[in-house]
Amino acid sequence: MILIVDDRQENILPLKKILELHRFSVDTAESGEEALKKILKTDYAVIILDVQMPGMDGFEVANAISGFSKSRDTSIIFLSAVNTEKKFITQGYTSGGIDYLTKPVDPDILVLKVKILHRLYDQQQELRATQDSLRKEVDIRKRAQEELAARFQELQTVLSSLPQMAFAVAPDGQIEYVNQHWFRYASSAKSFPETHEQDRLYDGWTTIFTQEDDFTREVRLKDLVTGEYRYHLLRILPIRQQDVLIRWIGTFTDIHSQKQAAELLEQQVKVRTNELQLKNIELERTNHELQQFTWVVSHDLKEPLRKIQLLNDTIKEKYLKGNDEAVSYLDRSIRSSARMSSLINDLLAYSRLSNPESFEQTDLNGMLGELLLDFDEAISRTRATIVIDKLPIIETMPSRMRQIFQNLISNALKFSKQNVPPVIRISADLIESKDIEAAPVSDGAYCRIMVQDNGIGFDEKFLDRIFVIFQRLHSRTSYEGTGIGLAIAKKNIDKHQGLIWAQSRVDEGTRFILVLPVQQASQLVVNETV
Template sequence: MILIVDDRPENILPLKKLLELHRFSVDTAESGEEALRKVLNTTYSIIILDVQMPDMDGFEVANAIAGFSKAKYTSIIFLSAVNTEKKFITKGYTSGGIDYLTKPVDLDILVLKIKTLQKLYEQQQELRNTQESLRKEVEVRTQAQEALTQQMQALEGVLSSLPQMAFTVTSDGQLEYVNEHWYRYSSDPKKLPECHPDDDICDEWDVAFSQGMEFTRELRLKDLTTGEFRYHLLRIVPIRQQDVVVRWIGTFTDIHPQKQAAELLEQQVELRTSELLLKNTELEQTNHELQQFSWVVSHDLKEPLRKIQLLNDTIKEKFLKENEEAVGYLDRSIRASARMATLISDLLTYSRLSNPETYQPTNLNTLLDELLLDFDETISRTGAKISIDTFPTIETMPGRIRQVFQNLISNALKFVKPDVAPIIHIKAERIATLAIDGEPDTNGSYCRIVVQDNGIGFDEKFLDRIFVIFQRLHTRSSFEGTGIGLAIAKKNIEKHHGLITAQSREGEGARFSIVLPIKQV
């Protein structure tokens, strides 16, 4: 904006119109005091100032304006029709004027000068803006540099306190800082420690460095004091600012004692494994011999028992028919021999459980139908009712899973209430997990089988005992048996990687739950 100062309005108006025709913004003042008030509140690029004014002439106004910050870059052009002498022109320049024109003024020349001064003002303004922007940028950079210096000092303080070798690497891959531990392995802070020839990492580090990736590697470094190569774990992490790697921070952690311990442990494990393999071979041989022994013993024990039973029956029929007391003793001897034969058979069955067998898809419904034929006489005698759900095909060892159901059904038919027909229900459903209470799932990987009866039941505080060999909850006089059946069932289920348990109350029947994998791994 341009300010015209003249005490005569007739001088202001034509000059104002002329400048407005040339698209200049123009303001006016009719006295020096008014001009000073306006300069205090408005920034002007050019002031056209009449020299001869009452009260306060142009020189005085110019001297006053020179002290205003808003007029620091303002150009002053003096106009005068009276004071045309050289001394006045000199005074105008010394008062801060850029030019001193005498009237009559060539308006075209005046306009050209104003345009030139306006252009200079605008260029100076752009230059000042640029300078201010640069000043602020320099200030920001200075603050950033100071903050970075403080961060580096803090980082170096942290790294110097670490028990490991610590260092930093610049973004162009040069070592920047190392802590005191570095000098145990390298005498030069700009040179990496000497690595074992088999632990060269240059190629791997170059790849990690080019991709800005964290780098971790075990290697051996040469101790300058002892000349020994010690195992270290090298870890170098990139530090990013605005997704650009600005430096790397690395550590060498001494893991030599751990490596030695690990190597010693590996040697011990290898030695122990060899010993276990040898022991396992010996154990397999011993098991084989025990199986052969059990067969021989069972045969040798069964044969005398059969002879004892046969001889007792013969004596009973031929010589003691009339002697009821002798017959009673012989019956007890025959029953004891029968129990002994059953016990030997059960023990032989239990010993066979360690023999390996193969899994195969098994139709449990067919297996159960065949098994029930073995109990046909007992079912008919007791009036038992047995219902069986449809089972999915399961991978099992058929002979062993048959033993499980044989023992459970036998117990359900044996442990019954007086004068109450046994009712047995065998049901199955697929579940999602290997858990007795697993959630039903039509596509589950496991099958839950439940054998439910209405027999005499048992107190659940004895649950742990019923699956232990030779453990009985009832006397032989009450119920026959050897106490091995459920132990055999549990061992067979474990061979199938399954679960078995029971729930019961005295007088309310028993519920045996089994979970088996549909397919064996």
């Protein structure tokens, strides 16, 4: 903005019009006092100041303006129609004027001078703004450096208090700081510790710093006192400020004791593993011998039992006709022998569970169709109804799966209500997880099979007993059996990596639930103890 100061309005108006035609913003004042008031409030690029004015003349106004810091970049052009002598011109320049023009003024010359001075003012303002910005930037950088130095001092204090070897490295790879523990492994603060030749750590030191990433590895350092190499864990972290890497901080943590303990533990594990392998071989041999012993004992026990049963039948038929009391005692002996024979057969079946067998795709519907032929007499005698839904084809060990269904169907027929024909239903669905309560899905990885009957049921508080060998919930006089069937089923389900569970209430029937994988992860079950 341009300020024109003159006590005569007829002098102000022409100058104002000329400058406004050249797109300058123009302000006016008709006295020195009014000009000083406006200068205190507004920044002016150029002041055109008349010399002769009542009150304060132009020289006095210029001297007053020179004391204002606000107007230090403002240029003053003096105008005078009377004071054209050299002494007045000199006084104008000494008062702070940039130029001294006499009236009448050439408008073109005046406009050119104003343009130049206005441009100079703008450049001075830009330069001053740049200087202020640079000054602020310098102050900010200075404060940041001071803060960084203070933080680095704090960091050095922390590193010096660590029990590990600690160091700081500049971005160019030069060591900036090391703590006292450093000198146990390094000869100076500017050299790295000596490492074992197999570690070759410092061959790739430059590569570590160019990656600008965390670095961790185990390394052996040479102890300068003892000469031995000790294991250390090296950890190097980049420190950044405003995404600019300023240094690396690293530590060497002594892990020699832990390393030795780990190596000792590894050796002990290896020894124990060898021992377990030997024990496993011995156990397999013992198991095989036990199986052979079971076969021999069962054969030897069966033979005298058969003779006892044969002799009892012979005595009953030939010598005890008409002696009802003796026949009663002999019948009890025959039944005991039969139970003993059944027990031996079940024990023999249980012992066979340790034999290896391969998995194969099994059609459960076909298996159950063949199995029901073995129950023709019992089904006819009890007038039982057996309903088998469509079952999926899954991977099983067929003979073991047959044992499971045989025991479950046998129990359902055996533990039926008096004078109530048994109803047995076998159904299945696919589920997504190995869980009794899992939701059914069309492509589940597990198959849930349910065997439901309408028999006498049992109290669920005995659930933890029914799958244990020789455990019975009913007396032998009420229901025959050895208490091994469900234990065999449970063992076979375990071989299939599956689950078996039961749900029941007294006089409301029982539901057995089996959960089996559709595809087995292992194709062969190895020998194991029963």
